[in-house]
Structures are given as C-alpha cells and as structure tokens.
Amino acid sequence: MRTIAKLENVSKTYKLADDQQLEVLSQINLDVQEGEFIALLGQSGCGKSTILRIMSGLIKPTSGTAYQYDEKLQGINETISIVFQSFALYPWLTVYENVRIGLIKRQLSSSQEEQEITEAIRLIGLGGHENAYPKELSGGMRQRVGFARALVAKPEILAMDEPFSALDVLTAQNLRAEVIDLWKNKEGTFKSAFMVTHNISEAVSMASKIMILSSHPGRIVHVIENKMPYPRNEKSPAFLALVDEIHGLITTLNLPDTPKEHPISKAIFENAESKAFENIPYVQISRILGFLEVLKDDNGRTKIFELAAKMKEEFGSVISIAKAVEILNFIETPGQDVVLTELGRKFIEAESTNQKLIFRKQLVLMKLFRLIIDKLTTLKTLAEDDLKVEINNRFPYENADKMVDTIVDWGRYGEIFEFNADLKVFTQFEDSV
Amino acid sequence: MNSIKQIFDLAGPKEKRGFNFHDFIVIAALILIIWIIGSLGRDMTVHFSKDDFPEISLNYWNIPYYAARSTLRMFIAYGASFFFTLIIGYTAVHSQRARTLILPILDVLQSVPVLGFLSVTVTGFMALFPGSALGIEMASLFAIFTGQVWNMTFGFYHSLVTVPSDMKEAGSVFKLNAWQKFKTYELPSSAISLVWNSMMSFGGGWFFVVQSEAITVLNQQIKLPGLGSYMALAIEKENRTAAVLATLTMVLIVIITDQLIWRPVVAWSQKFRMEQVESTQVMKSWFLEFLKKSEFIRNFFAKMNAAILHFFDTFFAFVLTKAEAKITKRPIRKKALDIFASVFFVFCLALIVYYSVVVVREIKTGLNLDQIQQIFGYGLLTMGRVFFMVVAATLIWTPIGVWIGFRPRVATFAQPLAQIAASFPVNMTFPFVVGFFVSYNVSMNWGSILLIALGTQWYILFNVIAGASSIPTDLKESAAIFNLKGFQLWKKLIIPAIFPYWVTGACTAAGGAWNASIVAELATWGDKKLVADGLGSFIARATDKGDWPAIFCSIGIMSIFVIVINKLLWRNLYGLAEKKFRLD
Incomplete structure (x- = not known):
C-alpha cells in the first residue's frame, strides 16, 4: 500500500504573551495509507485539529516534517481536501458556486466543470438546491455542501475536522453512513480519510484505524486497528466491546489508579517541584455540582462512561470533571468506576453555606491555592500575571489563562479570595455581609 | 463562485420579459x-x-x-x-x-x-x-x-x-x-x-x-x-x-x-x-x-460584471503565473522586492525628516517663542470649544436619541434623517447664522461653538439612536419588572448600553469639529466679518495672507492637539467601552 501523507517527529509550540511557550503537540508520527480511514480521537484542546492542519499544509510544524507521498511538503498538500466543523461556506455564494470553489485548482473547461459539479451535488444528495444560499439550508444540508466541495476537488485524502459535531444526532448518523458508502462503494471519490473527532462511537463506526491522543502536550498514545466489516452495527457485541475498550483506555490515561499522574508525563514533563502541585483541569463549579448530583442518584458508584451518557455530555469532558472532583477528594476512581467518598457525600448533601465551607477546606489543602493564600497574607494583593508566571513555571504544557480562570471560579466559590476582573488582581476575601 | 458576479448582479431570479417601461x-x-x-x-x-x-x-x-x-x-x-x-x-x-x-x-x-x-x-x-x-x-x-x-x-x-x-x-x-x-x-x-x-x-x-x-x-x-x-x-x-x-x-x-x-x-x-441565518x-x-x-438593468449589470470578471480573471491568471514562475525559479527576486521595499521605506523616512527640518527652520525664522505660545493658547481655546460642543450635544441629544431609539418606527425614519443632516455641508448655513449673530449681538467667541455644533452634533445623535435601538428586549423587560425608572433606569441600563455607541459618535464629532473650526471661527457676510479667537481662525487668516511659518506652525499644533487627545482620551474610552460595556 502506498503512503499518501506522513508526519515525522512533528511538534508544535505556540508562543504566548510574555515569552511564555505552550507545546501543544509533541513528537507526532503517523501516516495515512491508501484505503485507510483514520480517526484521531482526543479531548478538546489536545491539538487534534492542529495535526490535521499540519498534514494539509495550513500550519507549519515547529519541528519535524510533513510529507506528501515521499516528498517533503511545500505549501499546501494538494492531495487533501478538508471538511470543516463550521462548514466554512461563503454565505454570499449559492450552493453551486460554493461547490465550484473546490474545482478551481483543477482548471477544467467550463462544460467539464459544470458536469463535475452537478455530479458531486447529485452524489451528496443536494440535487435541486443548486441555487440556494447556505443560510436557506439546515445544518445537515450545509455540511453536505462542505462535503460536495471537498469531493469535487478529487482528493486522495478526505480530511474531516469534527465534521458531524455541529449537527443533530439523527442528521449526523445519516451523513456518516453516506460518507462510508461513498468511500467504500463509489469509485473515484476519495481513497483514504483522516477524521478528527472526540466522539468514540463515531470513530468506532467509521474508522479502520483509531489513534488516541493524550493532552498537554498532545501525543499519540494508542493506535487501534478496527477490522470490523462495513456497514457496522452499533448494537453488535464486537462494536460495543471496542467502544468499551477505548473508554477504558481513555479513563486510565486520564484517571490513572497509581501513580497519580500518567507515567510518561510524570517522568518527562514535570520537574520535581511541580509534582507537589495539583494540575487543575478547566472545570467550572456548576459542572462539579452537577456531576456529583448525578453520581449520588446512582447510589454513589457507577462506570464513568455510563455517567457520561446520563449527563448527556461528551466522554472527554466528563473525564475532565472526574479529574477535578478527584483532586478535591470527593470521589475515587478505581479502574473505570467512579465512587463517591464519604466527604463527597457530605458535600453534596449539605446545604449551600456548608457546601462552601467543605469546598473551602479542600481548596486550602491544595498547594496552588495555599500559594495564593500565602502571597495574599504577606503582600495583600497578587497580580494575575504573576500567578500566570508561577503556573507556567510549574506546568509548561498547560494553558495558564484557562487555569487561572478555573482558579478564580473555584476560589470565588470557596470564598478564599476576591478577584477584580478590571484590575486583574487577587485580594484577600473580606466578609462584607 | 464569482462573488463579484454577486456584487454586480442586482437581479433576483431571472424571468423573461420584453422591453418595459x-x-x-x-x-x-x-x-x-x-x-x-x-x-x-x-x-x-x-x-x-x-x-x-x-x-x-x-x-x-x-x-x-x-x-x-x-x-x-x-x-x-x-x-x-x-x-x-x-x-x-x-x-x-x-x-x-x-x-x-x-x-x-x-x-x-x-x-x-x-x-x-x-x-x-x-x-x-x-x-x-x-x-x-x-x-x-x-x-x-x-x-x-x-x-x-x-x-x-x-x-x-x-x-x-x-x-x-x-x-x-x-x-x-x-x-x-x-x-x-x-x-x-x-x-x-x-x-x-x-x-x-x-x-x-x-x-x-x-x-x-x-x-x-x-x-x-x-x-x-x-x-x-x-x-x-x-x-x-x-x-x-x-x-x-x-x-x-x-x-x-x-x-x-x-x-x-x-x-x-x-x-x-x-x-x-x-x-x-x-450570519448563516436569514435576518428578520x-x-x-x-x-x-x-x-x-x-x-435592461439586470442584463446590463450581468454583462458588465461578466466582462469585468473575465478581464480580471485573465489578467491575474497571466500576472500571477508569471510571478509564481519567477519566484520559484529565482528566489533572488523576492529578496530584490524586500530590498526595494526597504529602500522605499528609507526614502520615505528621509523625505519626512527633510521636510520636518525645512518646516522647523521656516517656523524658526518666521516666528518667535511668544508667537508660538500664543498659537498654542489659541489651540487651548479651540479645544475648549470642541469639548463644550461635545458635552452640550451629548446633554441635548442623548435623551432625544434614546427616546427615538426605543421606538423602532420613529427610529427607522429618524436615523437616516440624522445621517442626511450630518452630510449637509454646514459652511453653507453660515451666512444666515452670521446675520442672526450680527442682529442679536452674539459674540463670535460663543457663536462659533454653535457653528461647529451645527455640522458635527448629528454624529452623536444617530449613534445614540443606534445604541438605544440595539438594547435587547429582555433587558428592557427585566428593567420594567424590577420597576427601574428615571435615574435608576439610566444608570443601570441605558447609559451602559449606549456608551460604546456614544464613544464612536462623540469621537467622530470631535474629529470633525477641529476641521470645522477652521471654517467656523471666521465667518463673513459681505463686508461684515465675525472672528473668534482660536486656532481655527488663526489658520484661516494665515492661509489668506500666505504666511507660511504661521501656517506650518498652526497646523502642526492643531495636529498635535488632535493626536494627543486621540491617544489620551478617545483611545481609552474605546478601551473602556470594549471591555466593560459590551452587550454580548
């Protein structure tokens, strides 16, 4: 089989303000071969879309190399078309004209152009809508325009960036089946596919190879071959088993039993001092409360992906919440289970003033909040930027802005400090009532 | 594709019809x-x-x-x-x-x-x-x-x-x-x-x-x-x-x-x-x-559009392929372009420096320090007029603008009117106003403020209208439920909501006012001549006399006033509006 696109030791670092750096991707190696359907699975913000954009030549890697066939990629990879999460249609162009964008680089005669556009529009089920404007269409139909535009370019690889996540469940289901049908049964559409997604069952239902990406920084930690025959039945035992397996992999990746941090990340990314500091995930208080509420209704013990289904949340974000709640010692996570601790039960059953007290006690135990409290007792105020520097020194792979937002949210709820959003400073909490 | 086709394509769905009225x-x-x-x-x-x-x-x-x-x-x-x-x-x-x-x-x-x-x-x-x-x-x-x-x-x-x-x-x-x-x-x-x-x-x-x-x-x-x-x-x-x-x-x-x-x-x-949705x-x-x-018009625009597009498509296809071929063949070209840009940059800079020196020397020979101080004092006077105009126009037009903005029917009618009023060249009204000033003995030092305001106050009005009509209905409803009235309603809802719009309007008005002062501080009707003390009238008279040092110096000082006020005042107000009073 021929390799169409390849990434070799690709890393990507973004420069933040004040000379800080954030490494979003680290040492990515992957290739897309003819006939493969690859799904790249990971939590939001882990750099999945960046990988797709480096592969297609929209973004240059900080180090490492992207290849088109066996040549180093220069500029845009002409063998790749992209379907965007936000559709990326031009609202002032009709469906026909939007699809024609995909054709321009092929420089066909106008009669040939017309034939191919009409064919693509028919193939993707948009017939009759040629003269409609995107704003007249439903989300599902708009994304069909996105697909038609990508296909009319005759790509080797159809790259898709969360193509179904802006659609409702039924529409998405329907379109997925059609895409698989095009890939498997229609000659001359696209040979391979590369899809970025956070939806596990979407990956299992479509991909022949699933890659799981860790966060902060993003690296490929698991590659799973998926040899189930198409079309796949989402209720079949093999399907459910694979979904379960991936749930398990992601859970252990993010909520390891022992040691507390993932072994790789612990060894490589964190220096001795930062070990003591809790890496606070970006989770708001209201979601922590909601999570514990649902868990309590399940008698305090359940599997994490069942919890995700009950909360109607994507698995990745429920994992983040669980991580946060575990840091607060309100739950334990043996294996794939989530178990409410004694403290957690007390917390969720308490009325709101006591809830705050319990929460506050837990915050005070955490090193990062301890640090803020200490600074405030000696200096009275602490600038947001100073805190960001502290965080950046300890967690070079985390987004300090987001972490500070979370700290502010938690600290305000626990009444540990006050934060003035205009002046961007923390001050000591004063009981004004 | 071809959005330029869109640009020139006025026609909706095409229907065949004969030559009509x-x-x-x-x-x-x-x-x-x-x-x-x-x-x-x-x-x-x-x-x-x-x-x-x-x-x-x-x-x-x-x-x-x-x-x-x-x-x-x-x-x-x-x-x-x-x-x-x-x-x-x-x-x-x-x-x-x-x-x-x-x-x-x-x-x-x-x-x-x-x-x-x-x-x-x-x-x-x-x-x-x-x-x-x-x-x-x-x-x-x-x-x-x-x-x-x-x-x-x-x-x-x-x-x-x-x-x-x-x-x-x-x-x-x-x-x-x-x-x-x-x-x-x-x-x-x-x-x-x-x-x-x-x-x-x-x-x-x-x-x-x-x-x-x-x-x-x-x-x-x-x-x-x-x-x-x-x-x-x-x-x-x-x-x-x-x-x-x-x-x-x-x-x-x-x-x-x-x-x-x-x-x-x-x-x-x-x-x-x-927006991807149809707007109401x-x-x-x-x-x-x-x-x-x-x-005819539809065909005309379609044909014209097709012709223009064809021309540019062919033109750029030719130019861009040539350019691409050259860049890939000889990367030195790109370097040459950079060098050219740098030389041009230096040339511009040299030009600016040279003329600055000429102007400064001109001013130095023609004016002494006292005169420069006097011009600066005139600047302060004109600045006072500009600010007075902004404050007065704000006090007068904000309540009216809010009243209009809260009534969509009135607003759709009044906003274009305010825009037309802003377009009208105010210098054409001067003769009538001057006659009025003469017969009622109005001092030009105050009267010129009115002249300045005539042309520039509208920017404040129609921006306030726009701001007031953009206040979301749910905010107005909640204000009504909590019985916010009078001062409280203004303090909690109206002023914060229209503030960003007001800043835009007031900044435009003030900018226009400086230009207007050159005309408005010196008005004539036949032999009657009304002059206000200020930088505007100074520039006008210097220009008439062809007194180059005075022209350079006074324009320079006015520019400095405008730039400094922009940096110190308007930029900060824009920042405040952006940060604190955004309604989304």
Missing part, C-alpha cells in the same frame, strides 16, 4: 448621465491663468450646472478614495513590511486637519499643471479625497483582518490564488463595512467640496465653478436669494445622492452579512426595487 426610463437616464459627465469633464481642463479665469455668475439658471460640477468632483474624489482603500488596505494586510509603514502614517493623517493644508496643496498642484484649471481642480479633489479616504481604508483593513479563519483556510486548501481569494471572500466579507464607511465619508465630503472650491491663496482669490464658489460669491455680494437657492440645491443634492445611490447600495450590501430586519430601498424591475 422601466427599461425606457433607465436607458434615457443613462444616456443623459453619460452626456452630462462628458460635457462637465471637458470643462475641467479649460485654460486657466492668474489673470484669466472663468468668472462665476450669480445667474440662478447656472445653479444646476454648478451643482453638477460639484457633484462630479465628489464622485471623482470618491472613486480615487475607493481604489486607494482597496490597494492600501490590501497591501497593509498582506505585507508585514508595508503594514509597519502604512498603519502609523494612516493614523497620523487621519488626525490632521485637512482644510489647513488646502493652500499648500493648491500651490503645489498649480505648479504641476501650469495654465490649466486642472491644477486647482486636482487640489480640490485632493482635499475631498483626504477628507474621505482614511476611515475607509482603516475600515477595510479591519474587516480584512477579521475575515473568519475557516474561510481563509478553505481558500488555501482549495488553492485559490490571490485574486480568487480576493473576489471570493476578502472583498465580499468587507463589503458591508466598505459600503457603510463609503456612505459616511461621502457625506462628510460635501463639506470639503464647498470649502475647497473657493479659496484665497497668497492674497489671490481662486474660484472653481461649483456650488461652493457660487455660495462664496453670493456671500461676497450679499445676495440673499442666491445664497438661499444654493443652500436649497445643496439639500436637494444630498437627499438625491442618498436616495438614489447610498440607500440602494446599503440595502443591496446586506446580502454579504456573515431587512434594509429596504425603493430605488433598488425599481431598478430590479428593469430587465
């Missing part, structure tokens, strides 16, 4: 317009020298001709502004090197009072075209151009910067070339801002037309045939009927250009809205509806 009117109008432009254009290049230039006649029947000449000037200057905007805005976005040069220059030029430079540019252009009216014509066009172009360019630059990244990525992935990107999404996504800024700039341009047609340079009266010079002559001869007629004509032209050109274009540009509020124009009914 609309077609007849449209064709007749087109022929008439072409004939008028042709004959006016010929007149622009007539012979012209110091001792022999076309006399302006106060005959009332000449007014349409003069009005047409002034209008043509507006359109030529606007056309130049439009192309300047596209080229410079585009360059600033796509070239890092050019951006570092263009943005600061634009920022300064935007703050400089254009009218002050009139005498400088007239002298320059007259030297360029000796013996032809074209030189003065160019100077007038240049004054209008500089009054319009900066905010258009800034607006275009900003909308190019904010093109959604997924649109850009799609353009790159599907390998559109620079021209295809431009016509597919860069120009369309800036269309609304470009049209809006064009309308505002065009409206502001009338002021400069009127002012630049009749000027005194080095004790020499120069009058270009036009409505502005007709007015100037009427003032000189104290001919009240002629002055009234000229003023009425001006009102008529402003309304006609608004109704026949800007409303239709604004209504049509709504198709370039970014639709801007309408009766004239656009009328044009759409003409089969």
Whole structure:
C-alpha cells in the first residue's frame, strides 16, 4: 500500500504573551495509507485539529516534517481536501458556486466543470438546491455542501475536522453512513480519510484505524486497528466491546489508579517541584455540582462512561470533571468506576453555606491555592500575571489563562479570595455581609 | 463562485420579459448621465491663468450646472478614495513590511486637519499643471479625497483582518490564488463595512467640496465653478436669494445622492452579512426595487460584471503565473522586492525628516517663542470649544436619541434623517447664522461653538439612536419588572448600553469639529466679518495672507492637539467601552 501523507517527529509550540511557550503537540508520527480511514480521537484542546492542519499544509510544524507521498511538503498538500466543523461556506455564494470553489485548482473547461459539479451535488444528495444560499439550508444540508466541495476537488485524502459535531444526532448518523458508502462503494471519490473527532462511537463506526491522543502536550498514545466489516452495527457485541475498550483506555490515561499522574508525563514533563502541585483541569463549579448530583442518584458508584451518557455530555469532558472532583477528594476512581467518598457525600448533601465551607477546606489543602493564600497574607494583593508566571513555571504544557480562570471560579466559590476582573488582581476575601 | 458576479448582479431570479417601461426610463437616464459627465469633464481642463479665469455668475439658471460640477468632483474624489482603500488596505494586510509603514502614517493623517493644508496643496498642484484649471481642480479633489479616504481604508483593513479563519483556510486548501481569494471572500466579507464607511465619508465630503472650491491663496482669490464658489460669491455680494437657492440645491443634492445611490447600495450590501441565518430586519430601498424591475438593468449589470470578471480573471491568471514562475525559479527576486521595499521605506523616512527640518527652520525664522505660545493658547481655546460642543450635544441629544431609539418606527425614519443632516455641508448655513449673530449681538467667541455644533452634533445623535435601538428586549423587560425608572433606569441600563455607541459618535464629532473650526471661527457676510479667537481662525487668516511659518506652525499644533487627545482620551474610552460595556 502506498503512503499518501506522513508526519515525522512533528511538534508544535505556540508562543504566548510574555515569552511564555505552550507545546501543544509533541513528537507526532503517523501516516495515512491508501484505503485507510483514520480517526484521531482526543479531548478538546489536545491539538487534534492542529495535526490535521499540519498534514494539509495550513500550519507549519515547529519541528519535524510533513510529507506528501515521499516528498517533503511545500505549501499546501494538494492531495487533501478538508471538511470543516463550521462548514466554512461563503454565505454570499449559492450552493453551486460554493461547490465550484473546490474545482478551481483543477482548471477544467467550463462544460467539464459544470458536469463535475452537478455530479458531486447529485452524489451528496443536494440535487435541486443548486441555487440556494447556505443560510436557506439546515445544518445537515450545509455540511453536505462542505462535503460536495471537498469531493469535487478529487482528493486522495478526505480530511474531516469534527465534521458531524455541529449537527443533530439523527442528521449526523445519516451523513456518516453516506460518507462510508461513498468511500467504500463509489469509485473515484476519495481513497483514504483522516477524521478528527472526540466522539468514540463515531470513530468506532467509521474508522479502520483509531489513534488516541493524550493532552498537554498532545501525543499519540494508542493506535487501534478496527477490522470490523462495513456497514457496522452499533448494537453488535464486537462494536460495543471496542467502544468499551477505548473508554477504558481513555479513563486510565486520564484517571490513572497509581501513580497519580500518567507515567510518561510524570517522568518527562514535570520537574520535581511541580509534582507537589495539583494540575487543575478547566472545570467550572456548576459542572462539579452537577456531576456529583448525578453520581449520588446512582447510589454513589457507577462506570464513568455510563455517567457520561446520563449527563448527556461528551466522554472527554466528563473525564475532565472526574479529574477535578478527584483532586478535591470527593470521589475515587478505581479502574473505570467512579465512587463517591464519604466527604463527597457530605458535600453534596449539605446545604449551600456548608457546601462552601467543605469546598473551602479542600481548596486550602491544595498547594496552588495555599500559594495564593500565602502571597495574599504577606503582600495583600497578587497580580494575575504573576500567578500566570508561577503556573507556567510549574506546568509548561498547560494553558495558564484557562487555569487561572478555573482558579478564580473555584476560589470565588470557596470564598478564599476576591478577584477584580478590571484590575486583574487577587485580594484577600473580606466578609462584607 | 464569482462573488463579484454577486456584487454586480442586482437581479433576483431571472424571468423573461420584453422591453418595459422601466427599461425606457433607465436607458434615457443613462444616456443623459453619460452626456452630462462628458460635457462637465471637458470643462475641467479649460485654460486657466492668474489673470484669466472663468468668472462665476450669480445667474440662478447656472445653479444646476454648478451643482453638477460639484457633484462630479465628489464622485471623482470618491472613486480615487475607493481604489486607494482597496490597494492600501490590501497591501497593509498582506505585507508585514508595508503594514509597519502604512498603519502609523494612516493614523497620523487621519488626525490632521485637512482644510489647513488646502493652500499648500493648491500651490503645489498649480505648479504641476501650469495654465490649466486642472491644477486647482486636482487640489480640490485632493482635499475631498483626504477628507474621505482614511476611515475607509482603516475600515477595510479591519474587516480584512477579521475575515473568519475557516474561510481563509478553505481558500488555501482549495488553492485559490490571490485574486480568487480576493473576489471570493476578502472583498465580499468587507463589503458591508466598505459600503457603510463609503456612505459616511461621502457625506462628510460635501463639506470639503464647498470649502475647497473657493479659496484665497497668497492674497489671490481662486474660484472653481461649483456650488461652493457660487455660495462664496453670493456671500461676497450679499445676495440673499442666491445664497438661499444654493443652500436649497445643496439639500436637494444630498437627499438625491442618498436616495438614489447610498440607500440602494446599503440595502443591496446586506446580502454579504456573515450570519448563516436569514435576518428578520431587512434594509429596504425603493430605488433598488425599481431598478430590479428593469430587465435592461439586470442584463446590463450581468454583462458588465461578466466582462469585468473575465478581464480580471485573465489578467491575474497571466500576472500571477508569471510571478509564481519567477519566484520559484529565482528566489533572488523576492529578496530584490524586500530590498526595494526597504529602500522605499528609507526614502520615505528621509523625505519626512527633510521636510520636518525645512518646516522647523521656516517656523524658526518666521516666528518667535511668544508667537508660538500664543498659537498654542489659541489651540487651548479651540479645544475648549470642541469639548463644550461635545458635552452640550451629548446633554441635548442623548435623551432625544434614546427616546427615538426605543421606538423602532420613529427610529427607522429618524436615523437616516440624522445621517442626511450630518452630510449637509454646514459652511453653507453660515451666512444666515452670521446675520442672526450680527442682529442679536452674539459674540463670535460663543457663536462659533454653535457653528461647529451645527455640522458635527448629528454624529452623536444617530449613534445614540443606534445604541438605544440595539438594547435587547429582555433587558428592557427585566428593567420594567424590577420597576427601574428615571435615574435608576439610566444608570443601570441605558447609559451602559449606549456608551460604546456614544464613544464612536462623540469621537467622530470631535474629529470633525477641529476641521470645522477652521471654517467656523471666521465667518463673513459681505463686508461684515465675525472672528473668534482660536486656532481655527488663526489658520484661516494665515492661509489668506500666505504666511507660511504661521501656517506650518498652526497646523502642526492643531495636529498635535488632535493626536494627543486621540491617544489620551478617545483611545481609552474605546478601551473602556470594549471591555466593560459590551452587550454580548
């Protein structure tokens, strides 16, 4: 089989303000071969879309190399078309004209152009809508325009960036089946596919190879071959088993039993001092409360992906919440289970003033909040930027802005400090009532 | 694709129809317009020298001709502004090197009072075209151009910067070339801002037309045939009927250009809205509806569009392939381009330094420190007037604007009216106001504030209207439920909600006020001359006398005032509005 696109030791670092750096991707190696359907699975913000954009030549890697066939990629990879999460249609162009964008680089005669556009529009089920404007269409139909535009370019690889996540469940289901049908049964559409997604069952239902990406920084930690025959039945035992397996992999990746941090990340990314500091995930208080509420209704013990289904949340974000709640010692996570601790039960059953007290006690135990409290007792105020520097020194792979937002949210709820959003400073909490 | 096709394609769904009544009117109008432009254009290049230039006649029947000449000037200057905007805005976005040069220059030029430079540019252009009216014509066009172009360019630059990244990525992935990107999404996504800024700039341009047609340079009266010079002559001869007629004509032209050109274009540009959903509020124009009914017009625009597109498609396909081949073949070329840019940069810098030195030396020889101090004091006086105007206009128009903004029916009617009022060149009302001041013994030191306000207060009004009508209904409803009334309602809801709009309006008004002061602090009617102490009147008199050191120094000081106030006051207020009072 021929390799169409390849990434070799690709890393990507973004420069933040004040000379800080954030490494979003680290040492990515992957290739897309003819006939493969690859799904790249990971939590939001882990750099999945960046990988797709480096592969297609929209973004240059900080180090490492992207290849088109066996040549180093220069500029845009002409063998790749992209379907965007936000559709990326031009609202002032009709469906026909939007699809024609995909054709321009092929420089066909106008009669040939017309034939191919009409064919693509028919193939993707948009017939009759040629003269409609995107704003007249439903989300599902708009994304069909996105697909038609990508296909009319005759790509080797159809790259898709969360193509179904802006659609409702039924529409998405329907379109997925059609895409698989095009890939498997229609000659001359696209040979391979590369899809970025956070939806596990979407990956299992479509991909022949699933890659799981860790966060902060993003690296490929698991590659799973998926040899189930198409079309796949989402209720079949093999399907459910694979979904379960991936749930398990992601859970252990993010909520390891022992040691507390993932072994790789612990060894490589964190220096001795930062070990003591809790890496606070970006989770708001209201979601922590909601999570514990649902868990309590399940008698305090359940599997994490069942919890995700009950909360109607994507698995990745429920994992983040669980991580946060575990840091607060309100739950334990043996294996794939989530178990409410004694403290957690007390917390969720308490009325709101006591809830705050319990929460506050837990915050005070955490090193990062301890640090803020200490600074405030000696200096009275602490600038947001100073805190960001502290965080950046300890967690070079985390987004300090987001972490500070979370700290502010938690600290305000626990009444540990006050934060003035205009002046961007923390001050000591004063009981004004 | 072909969004330029969209741009010129007025037609909705095509339907076959024969030649109709609309077609007849449209064709007749087109022929008439072409004939008028042709004959006016010929007149622009007539012979012209110091001792022999076309006399302006106060005959009332000449007014349409003069009005047409002034209008043509507006359109030529606007056309130049439009192309300047596209080229410079585009360059600033796509070239890092050019951006570092263009943005600061634009920022300064935007703050400089254009009218002050009139005498400088007239002298320059007259030297360029000796013996032809074209030189003065160019100077007038240049004054209008500089009054319009900066905010258009800034607006275009900003909308190019904010093109959604997924649109850009799609353009790159599907390998559109620079021209295809431009016509597919860069120009369309800036269309609304470009049209809006064009309308505002065009409206502001009338002021400069009127002012630049009749000027005194080095004790020499120069009058270009036009409505502005007709007015100037009427003032000189104290001919009240002629002055009234000229003023009425001006009102008529402003309304006609608004109704026949800007409303239709604004209504049509709504198709370039970014929202992916159909919007409920639709801007309408009766004239656009009328044009759409003409089969001829639809065909005309379609054909013209196809021709223009074909031309540019072929042109850029040729140019871009050549350029690409050269760049890939010889990377030195790109280096050469960089070197060229650097040399140009240094050249510009040298030019600026050289002229600064010349100007400073000129000022040094012509003025002593006391005089400079005095000019500075005049600056403070004028600044006081500008601030007084902003505060007074705010106090008067904010309640009225809010009242209007809360009533959508009144607002749809009143907002365009305020815009038209802002377009009317206030210098045409001076003769009447001056008569009033004389008969009631109003001191010009205070009266000039009223004159300044006449032209600039409208910006505050229609921005406040826009702000008040944008307050979401749920906020108004919750205020009603919690029984917020009077002072509390203003403090908690209205003032925070309209603040960002007010900042925009007040900043525009203040900017315009500095320019207006050059005209408004010195008003004449026949032999009667009313002068206020201030920087504006100082510049006006220095220009009349041709006192170069005083001209340079006073314009310099006014520019410094404007720039410093922009940096210290308006920028901070914009920041505050952006950070604290955003309603989303």
